Every structure is written in structure tokens, then in C-alpha cells.
Amino acid sequence: MILLQHIKIAKTVSNTFLQRSPHIPKHVFRAKNxxxxxxxxxxxxxxxxxxxxxxxxxxxxxxxxxxxxxxxxxxxxxxxxxxxxxxxxxxxxxxxxxxxxxxQSAATYTLxxxxxxxxxxxxxxxxxxxxxxxxxxxxxxxxxxxxxxxxxxxxxxxxxxxxxxxxxxxxxxxxxxxxxxxxxxxxxxxxxxxxxxxxxxxxxxxxxxxxxxxxxxxxxxxxxxxxxxxxxxxxxxxxxxxMRSESEERRHELIEHVSNVDEVLGEMYLEERPITENDIKGAIRRSCLKRSFxxxxxxxxxxxxxxxxxxxxxxxxxxxxxEVSNYALREKEGSEPEKVLLNPDRNNDKGFIALAFKLEAGKFGQLTYMRCYQGMLKKGDSIYNARTQRKVRVARLVRLHSNNMEDVNEVYAGDIFALFGVDCASGDTFVIDHKMGLSLESIFVPEPVVSMSINPVNNKDRDNFSKAVARFTKEDPTFHFFFDNDNKETIVSGMGELHLEIYAQRMEREYNCPVVLGKPKVAFRETLVSPCTFDYLHKKQSGGQGQYARVTGVLEPLPPHKNTLLEFVDETVGTNVPKQFIPGVRRGFLTMAEKGLLCGQKLSGLKFRLQDGAHHIVDSSELAFFLAAQGAIKEVFENGVWQVLEPIMSVEITAPDEFQGNIMTQLNKRHGIVTGTEGKDGWFTLYAEVPLNEMFGYAGELRSNTQGKGEFSMEYSRYSPCLPEVQNKLIEEYERSMGIVPDKDKKKKKN
Known part of the structure; x- marks a missing residue:
């Protein structure tokens, strides 16, 4: 009896505290109620x-x-x-x-x-x-x-x-x-x-x-x-x-714009029939769904x-x-994947299919955000990862309100929800039955444009550093981490300086691991200036089965709009290069493209045309042709004219008019090209294209030159040949790092 009284008093005290405490938001209770x-x-x-x-x-x-x-x-x-x-x-x-x-994007749901x-x-x-x-x-x-x-x-x-x-x-x-x-x-x-x-x-x-x-x-x-x-x-x-006359003009303009893309309203408009509110709303809905208005x-x-x-x-x-058509892909051997229309009807008995679109490390393990496209999922069901074929039991289903989670027992087509403890990657498809053979198209992931060296301040924090990097690279597909064997440093790549700076701060806050970021490195590329033929024979005989492969063809640059791609074309006729060895040639080309020989950057904007070759009935193998393709690239490096490409950014700068001259001078110093300007009410917006290599530190310079009033934003536009002095500097740095004595004649040839 005394124990029950104590419990009752404790409950009353806790409830009173919860009601009166100013530190606990009221909406916490409201959401629960x-x-x-x-x-x-x-x-x-x-x-x-x-x-x-x-x-x-x-x-x-x-x-x-x-x-x-x-x-x-x-x-x-x-x-x-x-x-x-x-x-x-x-x-x-x-x-x-x-x-x-x-x-980070945050999800919620409301009524x-x-x-x-x-x-x-x-x-x-x-x-x-x-x-x-x-x-x-x-x-x-x-x-x-x-x-x-x-x-x-x-x-x-x-x-x-x-x-x-x-x-x-x-x-x-x-x-x-x-x-x-x-x-x-x-x-x-x-x-x-x-x-x-x-x-x-x-x-x-x-x-x-x-x-x-x-x-x-x-x-x-x-x-x-x-x-x-x-x-x-x-x-x-x-x-x-x-405002009545302006309202009528704008209403008429609205009807004109919608009737141009909606047949029903268009007919009514041409026939001069009376148009009601519902007619306009229906036409706007139809054209909005088609993305035509x-x-x-x-x-x-x-x-x-x-x-x-x-x-x-x-x-x-x-x-x-x-009302949205979503498709899944069914792989077919030897042909293009078949598109399968998904059924979002909540009463259908079609199998559950969902896409994992975001990962986040929560208090209770990995939190996987998902969107259900078909069927339903209940707590306690088992689902399969379509990519790995692993079976996962759903122990807990939640819906999200920012960083708060609310448990649910089932989810249906159209719902956005989250699961705990599911080991997967961003873009994985989950199905109720692995025999369905369906997968959803993944998410487009842009390539990172900025790289920086990164190291923990204290060596004792290496474990926490590894945990942080493992988590962030899994959560964010644009955050890359790798070890550069040539420079002997760990490198992180991302979408910009702020991106990498935020992750450095998160490592210190969330993992107690302060880190130092080095000077940013730009993702340069190497490409050919003009087509170059190759005829390379790889021959090795040292007792037993030898290696013999010959490849002949042309390595040529792709047009400017394709200068970030690599293409391989098999133009061979007959049996000089057996078809089973073609993948070896392709692999050799792509492997060499990982690191160019001009300044150690990736090759891009190249088309490898394999036209002919030769093989030996005993000594030829896929490995021999793999090595022959690599030798062919080295031969083209010696004989061809190469250049370095750099990323060009579209930059938009907004500042008061009085600073326009200073800003244009800054951009000229940074080798920028002004593409347009706009002015209004004492402010101007300047559009320019500037090499990314020249944009580091620009934020501070812009603020100091505009009394803190100027702001800018930039995004990747394209790759373009860099200036000769930048190319020479990159080649010198690479040769110095590799311990190569610079050959002036060779450098002139490359330029």
C-alpha cells in the first residue's frame, strides 16, 4: 500500500514537472496526444x-x-x-x-x-x-x-x-x-x-x-x-x-497560358464559352501534372x-x-532491361517494392529512409535487398518528423518511412520476394569537383577518424575518400570547400576527432589534342607459355561536349584479334585511363578504336591483350600531343553597383570570362565562367572588396583546356613528386 502511494506521488510530480518545465516544448506532448x-x-x-x-x-x-x-x-x-x-x-x-x-534534407509528414x-x-x-x-x-x-x-x-x-x-x-x-x-x-x-x-x-x-x-x-x-x-x-x-483592372488582365493571361497546353480549356476559350472556376482549376491540374504549365x-x-x-x-x-507512373527494371540476358509499370493501388496484392534513398547514422544504428512504390509492408515481415539478395527482417517501422521518429505497424504504396539496422547502400531496391527480379532506377550522383588532403590532428584518434569516414562515405555518395599512393596522403573529395569543411567540423563534434584539411586539389583531366595511331606488339618469352598480343588502331579525342567520357570501339574484322580477348583490351585501356602519364591525372574525352591486331595460337591470352592495350596508351603518350583539361564553373555574383569595377578586375585576374550582367535598384548580378582552380579563397576576397555585401554561388559547367602556364606547373609538380628529371624537349612537345 505504501509502495503504491509512493508511485502515485512520483507520477504526479513528474507530470507537474513536464507540464511546467519551460525547456520541454509543448508540441512534444501535442504530437504524442x-x-x-x-x-x-x-x-x-x-x-x-x-x-x-x-x-x-x-x-x-x-x-x-x-x-x-x-x-x-x-x-x-x-x-x-x-x-x-x-x-x-x-x-x-x-x-x-x-x-x-x-x-541535410529532413523529412516530416503532416495533415x-x-x-x-x-x-x-x-x-x-x-x-x-x-x-x-x-x-x-x-x-x-x-x-x-x-x-x-x-x-x-x-x-x-x-x-x-x-x-x-x-x-x-x-x-x-x-x-x-x-x-x-x-x-x-x-x-x-x-x-x-x-x-x-x-x-x-x-x-x-x-x-x-x-x-x-x-x-x-x-x-x-x-x-x-x-x-x-x-x-x-x-x-x-x-x-x-x-487592382481590379490588373487582376482581370492577369486572369485573362492565366487562361491564355493554360488553354495553350490544355485541349479542354483551349476549346472553351476558342468557342468563347463561359469558363468557371472549376474549369480553370481542372485545366491547371491536368497541365501541371504533365509539366506543361x-x-x-x-x-x-x-x-x-x-x-x-x-x-x-x-x-x-x-x-x-x-497519378504518377513509376517503373521498375527487369534484367534480361543479352538485351535491354524490360520496363515494368508499378501499381500503387493500396488494395492490390502485388509484391512490396521500395527504394532506399538516404542513409543516416542514428542512435539505434543505421537509419534507412525509403519510399514505397508498390504493395505494403508490415512490422515483422522479411524483405530482400535486390542487389545483394540478402534477407532482412523488419523489426521496427517508423515515420519521421525531422529528427523525431514515430512508430507505425504498416506502410503502403506512396508512403515515405524508415527502417533501422538495414545494411545497404543509397539507391538499393528492397522487395518482398527475391524472385520478382525487379529493381528501381538508382539516383543520379554528380562527380566530386574538389579534393583536399585530410589528417587527424592526433594519431591516437585514428580509430574515430576511420569510423567517421566510413559513416560519411556511406551516407553521402558525393563524399569520396581514398589514399594516394604516389603522394602518400589521404584525400577527401566533395562538391565544394563548404562541403568538406562541414564534414571536418562534424568529425570533431560527433567523433571527438579534430582534423586538418590541406590545400584543395582540383580534379584535372588529361586528353589528346588530335588523333594518334598506335601499333603495339606485346611479346614476352621466358620459358613455358609466353605472352603475345598485338593491337593496332587509333586513339582520338571526343568532341568538347563529351570530353568527360571514355569510349571503346571494336572495329576489328576477322579473327586477328579473337573476340574473347576484346574485353582484355578494353580493360587495359580503362586501367591506364585511371592515371595519365602527363601529370598523373585521369584520362578523359578519348575514344579507343581497335582496328586490327595479331595473336598467337598458344601464347595469346586476355592478360597479354590487357598489357598490349596499356603499352599502346604509353606509345600514344610518347607520339601524341596531349593537353590538360580543368573544370570550369558557372559563377553568379551579386553586389552593390559601386563595386562592379573591382569585381570585374578580380575575375580578370582569376582568368574569368564574363558572360552577362543584370542590374536593378542599385544592385547588379554578374554571370561569369571561371576555372575552379582560380576560385579558391574567393569568398574572403569578395567580402573584403564589397564591405561584406557581396555574395556569390557557383556550380560545375564543363571541362575545358587549361592555360599553358597552369599545364607546365602541373607537369613540373608531377615530375618532381615522381623523382623524374624534367625533359624540356618532351615538355615542349606535349604543349
């Missing part, structure tokens, strides 16, 4: 899987925070930079809160008007572009956020290309109408000219900058005002008199205006998982 509401499985028509993507600092995370607040998922809103020591819900990593940027919306908030920085690739691969629709001041920026174009690659329909949301210099009309013009979108406003702003009061819904012909402390009270009113909404997430109509538009215009 309302969990049944979120755990309920909806019919497929009431599900939306969306991503929020944009250029860095366009307001993606702030918008996601508002969406979670208005849908009742969180009880209080917080700012991105964590001024209140809390930070945005989706920026769960300490580094994200300190820097005010998103580093709006009885629809379940799965949301992935993605980073905007180009260094974390693989996070956007992963998200768009598994999503059905997206919100493209554009800054009303910055407009269509470099990363906006990258995100647009990624949406096109995965055929993802999108809505555009012009954010930050409250900022000085906001101009949504300019942004719409840029969408049409730079992105080639057939886009039109479905909303107009009522006032800009400090006078931003609300938005006009062009379809319903109503004005919406967002009142209350947090903009959660929507007042619907008549359109202001001074992009509806443009406006608002300001920070000032809590325009978010609820955006959520309504997500339900009205973006597809549910049942």
Missing part, C-alpha cells in the same frame, strides 16, 4: 509527397516551419538562425542552427484538410546538391521557392534541371515579398526566359515590401488578408478597386502571408502517388 491522427492511413488520393527546393537563402526552411505550424504539427514557430536558441524544426543538426543553412502531406526540406547550397537529387527521385511533386528580390538564381536553375530529370511537376512560390526591392513580375519574366517555363500568376500580391497586406486569388476573384499575430486568421474580401503563387513566409493558399494549391494541383 495527436499521434493516432497522424498514424491513420489515408486512401492514396489523399496523399501528397512534396519537396521544397530552391536557391540558397530563398526561405525553404522558414516556409516548411510555417506549413508545420498552420497544419497543427508544431505549436510554436522558430526562426532559422536560432535567435531564440531553438532554431527551425527541420534544422535539427547543431551546425545547421549555428550557420543558418540546411545541410491539411484531411490530406496526408509528406514533406522533404532540401538544402539550397550547391555543395549539398545530392540531397536534392535524393529527394526529387522519390517525390511526386515539388514547390520551387524563388526569392522576390534575387529571382531565378544559379541553384534555382540546377534544381529546375533536377526536376526535369525526374519528371517532377511543380508549383512556383515567389517568397520574400516583404523585402526591399521585391519584384514578382521580374521573377515571372525570368522563369519564362531562363527556365523556359510556361508560367503565369494564379495570385497577385496586395502591396510589396513594407506594404505587403495579402494576396488576390485570380481564379476565385477574391482578396485574402492574413490577420492575427501569426497570420492564422484569413479574411476574404473584395478585390481592392485600384507552372502555376505561380506569391507570399512571404517570414511575415506569415500566403502559406495556407499554397497548401491548398498543393492539394489541388500536385499529383497523388496514384
Amino acid at each position: 495527436d499521434f493516432t491522427k497522424y498514424a491513420e492511413h489515408k486512401p492514396i488520393e489523399k496523399i501528397r509527397n512534396i519537396g521544397i527546393s530552391a536557391h540558397i537563402d530563398s526561405g525553404k526552411t522558414t516556409l516548411t516551419e510555417r506549413i508545420l505550424y498552420y497544419t497543427g504539427r508544431i505549436e510554436t514557430m522558430h526562426e532559422v538562425k536560432g535567435k531564440d536558441n531553438v532554431g527551425a524544426t527541420m534544422d535539427s543538426m547543431e551546425l545547421e542552427r549555428q550557420r543558418g543553412i540546411t545541410i 491539411w484538410k484531411d490530406h496526408n502531406i509528406n514533406i522533404i526540406d532540401t538544402p539550397g547550397h550547391v555543395d549539398f546538391t545530392v540531397e536534392v537529387e535524393r529527394a526529387l527521385r522519390v517525390l511526386d511533386g515539388a514547390i520551387l521557392v524563388l526569392c522576390a528580390v534575387g529571382g531565378v538564381q544559379s541553384q534555382s536553375l540546377t534544381v529546375n534541371r533536377q526536376m526535369k530529370r525526374y519528371n517532377v511537376p511543380c508549383l512556383a512560390f515567389i517568397n520574400k515579398l516583404d523585402r526591399m526591392g521585391a519584384d514578382p513580375n521580374r521573377v515571372l519574366t525570368q522563369m519564362r526566359s531562363k527556365m523556359n517555363h510556361n508560367a503565369a500568376f494564379i495570385q497577385l500580391p496586395i502591396g510589396l515590401e513594407g506594404d505587403c497586406k495579402g494576396v488576390i486569388d485570380l481564379i476565385q476573384r477574391k482578396a485574402l488578408y492574413f490577420e492575427g499575430n501569426f497570420g492564422d486568421q484569413i479574411r476574404i474580401d473584395e478585390i481592392p478597386k485600384d 507552372t502555376p505561380v503563387l506569391v507570399g512571404t513566409a517570414l511575415k506569415n502571408k500566403g502559406v495556407q493558399p499554397l497548401l491548398d494549391a498543393v492539394l489541388e494541383y500536385l499529383p497523388n502517388p496514384g
